[in-house]
Amino acid sequence: MRAVVLASGIAFFLIGGSAFAADQQTMPPQNAKKLSEIVAKVEKRNDFQYVKGVDWSSDGYTVTYYTTDRAKVEITYDPVTGEPK
Numbered sequence: 001m002r003a004v005v006l007a008s009g010i011a012f013f014l015i016g017g018s019a020f021a022a023d024q025q026t027m028p029p030q031n032a033k034k035l036s037e038i039v040a041k042v043e044k045r046n047d048f049q050y051v052k053g054v055d056w057s058s059d060g061y062t063v064t065y066y067t068t069d070r071a072k073v074e075i076t077y078d079p080v081t082g083e084p085k
Contacts, residue, residue: 026058032079041082060085
């Protein structure tokens with residue numbers, strides 16, 4: 001019984017610790033463009049087919065999308081200007 005309680009406590013702190021780390025990640029600046037505006041720019045690109053995903057880092061928004069000829073494209077956009085870096 002004691003081992004189960006100890007294991008549960010350790011699991012709680014490990015899971016909780018990663019949640020706290022997520023809160024400490026950088027956020028887009030207050031004057032950042034809306035993500036929907038940036039995605040709309042991507043959707044207007046030649047041969048665009050679909051967006052695979054969008055990631056945020058201190059460098060900006062990295063949009064991964066595929067073209068009609070199945071090419072994978074990754075572009076990092078400045079969050080304030082909405083322009084590719």
